[in-house]
Amino acid sequence: MAEVEAATDVVVKERNRFKKLLVIGLKVAVSVTLLAYLLTKLDFSSISKLQSDIAWYVAVSSLVMLAALWFMAVRWKFVLKLIEAKNYSLKLLYNFYLIGSFFNIFIPGAIGGDAMRLYYASKAYNLTKTKSFIAVFIERVAGLFALGLILMFSLLFNETIRSKLGFGFTLILLCTAGMVLALVIAKYFIQKKMDIAYKDLGFILLLSGLGQFGDILIAYIFSLYFGLEITILNLMSIMPLVYIATVVPISLGGVGVREGVMTAGMTLYGVGVSDAVLVSFLLYLTKITIGILGSFLYLSTKHYLKNGVKIEK
Numbered sequence: 103m104a105e106v107e108a109a110t111d112v113v114v115k116e117r118n119r120f121k122k123l124l125v126i127g128l129k130v131a132v133s134v135t136l137l138a139y140l141l142t143k144l145d146f147s148s149i150s151k152l153q154s155d156i157a158w159y160v161a162v163s164s165l166v167m168l169a170a171l172w173f174m175a176v177r178w179k180f181v182l183k184l185i186e187a188k189n190y191s192l193k194l195l196y197n198f199y200l201i202g203s204f205f206n207i208f209i210p211g212a213i214g215g216d217a218m219r220l221y222y223a224s225k226a227y228n229l230t231k232t233k234s235f236i237a238v239f240i241e242r243v244a245g246l247f248a249l250g251l252i253l254m255f256s257l258l259f260n261e262t263i264r265s266k267l268g269f270g271f272t273l274i275l276l277c278t279a280g281m282v283l284a285l286v287i288a289k290y291f292i293q294k295k296m297d298i299a300y301k302d303l304g305f306i307l308l309l310s311g312l313g314q315f316g317d318i319l320i321a322y323i324f325s326l327y328f329g330l331e332i333t334i335l336n337l338m339s340i341m342p343l344v345y346i347a348t349v350v351p352i353s354l355g356g357v358g359v360r361e362g363v364m365t366a367g368m369t370l371y372g373v374g375v376s377d378a379v380l381v382s383f384l385l386y387l388t389k390i391t392i393g394i395l396g397s398f399l400y401l402s403t404k405h406y407l408k409n410g411v412k413i414e415k
Contacts, residue, residue, distance in 0.1 A: 135358070156384075159327050163320040163388040170316025171199045171392070177244070177309035178219075181237045184298055188227055197399050198222045204396030207389065216242065222403070240306070248310035249342035252318075256338035317341050320388055321364070324381045325373075332371050340367030361386065 175196040182190050201222065202215025220234045318341045322334050347363040361382035368378035 156327065159323060160384065160388060160391065163323050163384075164391045166319050166323070167316050167388055167392050170313045171203070172196060173309050173313040174241075175199050177306055177313065178237065178241060180302075180309070181240050181306065182223070182227075182229075184302060185233050185237055186229065190227065194226060195223070197403070198226075200392065200396035201400045201403070202396070203389065204393040204400055207393040241310075244303070244306045244310040245314060246346070248307050248314050249345055251307070252311060252314065252338050253342040256335055259335055260339050314342075314345070317345070317385065320385055321381060324384045328377050328380065330368075330373050330377055330381070332368060332373055336371045340364065340370075343367060357386065 175192060175198075178195050178199070179190045179192050182188070182195075198219045199215075202219045204215070205218050206215040216238050220231065220238050223229055223237070224231055224234045318334060318337045321337050321341060322332075325332050325337075341364075344360055344364045344367065348360045361379065364382040364385070365375060365378040368381065369375055373381075
């Protein structure tokens, strides 16, 4: 009987393993297919526009992304202190965010890094997984709210979108009312797990907005490089949709989905498809650059966590 149960367990494990590999394979296929399609839209002669000074633009964009992650780390520390008062190190939490950026490069969807941050925080500060999860969950909800606010603000002054929709202001009012209602509901449920006031939520939203603005600014920097006639206000209506699309775990690290949505959004404002694809690829290159930095931090902290040594400073 025991042998039958053992054999059954092996079969179940192998079946689950096959399902996971199949899902990952499908997500890789989605990324590859979307990237291949975008490459067909790329005018390779336009790559000649890339001069040696593009390295400086990538460097500046990387600094912008590092600054954005700093705001995210400050937000994370603030939320953790609300959940459980401890002497959290901002530097350490920032390093965890960089490590999360490394895993976001290749883990399906755009939330793979959150799982690593959750694990690291639990290990480093002896937090329960539930508390770590609540902190990350609040961060993500705040991030989505901040993106919604950025999008709503851009629509107020974005005649291009309003003219295409025909019911722009009605949509803005409905979305604003919906977000306010959702914020009240979110506070009600969060209040069951931790003591949080509206001023705390306001501060968290502010930090989220500053952090989320990083990708918008980076896209604008590369647009300036190519001399594209697109404004920050335009990008404020594009990038929130790009981020939301990458959260959906249908591709590997959001690759392909991010570039596709970003290209479609930029062409709406008259940007050529080829130039839009280049800007989206350069944005991803910046993320890879930050991810490589995070990989070194991952290797340097992996030993301590593996051996059960707390790395809290």
